[in-house]
Amino acid sequence: MTLNLDTRQRAMLAEMGVRVWLPQSLEPVELAHVQVASQEASASPAPQPVRSQTAAQALEPVLAQFQALEGVAEMDWPALQASVAECRACGLCNSRKNTVFGAGVAADATPQAVDWMIVGEVPAAAEDEQATPFVGDAGVLLDNMLRACGLSRTPDAEKESGREKGSVFVTNVLKCTTPGNRNPKPEELAQCLPYLQRQIALVQPKIIVAMGRLAANALLQATVSDVQSLPLGKLRGQVHRYNNTPVVVTYHPAYVMRNLPEKGKVWADLCLAMAHLQAL
Numbered sequence: 001m002t003l004n005l006d007t008r009q010r011a012m013l014a015e016m017g018v019r020v021w022l023p024q025s026l027e028p029v030e031l032a033h034v035q036v037a038s039q040e041a042s043a044s045p046a047p048q049p050v051r052s053q054t055a056a057q058a059l060e061p062v063l064a065q066f067q068a069l070e071g072v073a074e075m076d077w078p079a080l081q082a083s084v085a086e087c088r089a090c091g092l093c094n095s096r097k098n099t100v101f102g103a104g105v106a107a108d109a110t111p112q113a114v115d116w117m118i119v120g121e122v123p124a125a126a127e128d129e130q131a132t133p134f135v136g137d138a139g140v141l142l143d144n145m146l147r148a149c150g151l152s153r154t155p156d157a158e159k160e161s162g163r164e165k166g167s168v169f170v171t172n173v174l175k176c177t178t179p180g181n182r183n184p185k186p187e188e189l190a191q192c193l194p195y196l197q198r199q200i201a202l203v204q205p206k207i208i209v210a211m212g213r214l215a216a217n218a219l220l221q222a223t224v225s226d227v228q229s230l231p232l233g234k235l236r237g238q239v240h241r242y243n244n245t246p247v248v249v250t251y252h253p254a255y256v257m258r259n260l261p262e263k264g265k266v267w268a269d270l271c272l273a274m275a276h277l278q279a280l
């Protein structure tokens, strides 16, 4: 995977309102300093709220209590999909229309290793409706940025166009929406987390991009001691670890839709992830 953006990728980013500057020969050590400027573009606000830190702050003590959903750690992909679809392990099963398992190359019945895994936070109402993560304006923004990286959650189309540079699986920490898009309770997060952990174990991503506060907390609680108290901005710009998998933290696209100048920062974080993969 190369960081040299072709004309089409640059045009795509320009359309998104992201203006990119990259040096001619970018060495991995320089990547944390990729300079990206953003400009505002008109877009309607996404319905998904910006998740507060409150629920996640209380996650750790609750995790010890709820860590094991029966048998999840041994499930294969089809069993995991079925388990999520039928799950009634927390009260959110009563208000959801659908569970949201994930989308992308590994979403069919045959799991396979992926290059990228994108982890969001909580399915919004539209995601619940469509049983698909990252839909609406935030989903369009994510898809456009992934496409600029040569990635797509509909890989066949990318393959046919000859643009595919890696496979991607997209999911959320929580598999059910919350009533009124409220922040999830710590026990709901803790109860659902084994599903995400098993997804990661099965698709073995080369890199994970954690989008948003809840995703960062869920993935980095074991490796960043003060993750819950650190502003998300402080977690950006470096490569963390979830077990042995590299993790890059960035803002959630729904937040970016409400704070358009931050768009360039998300692009910079994706560049960091691309560069890290390139250096592997």
Ligand code: SF4
Pocket (backbone or CB within 6 Å): 084, 087, 088, 089, 090, 091, 092, 093, 099, 174, 175, 176, 188, 191, 192
């Ligand atoms: S949020 Fe997770 S744990 Fe709760 S019912 Fe849905 S799938 Fe089960």
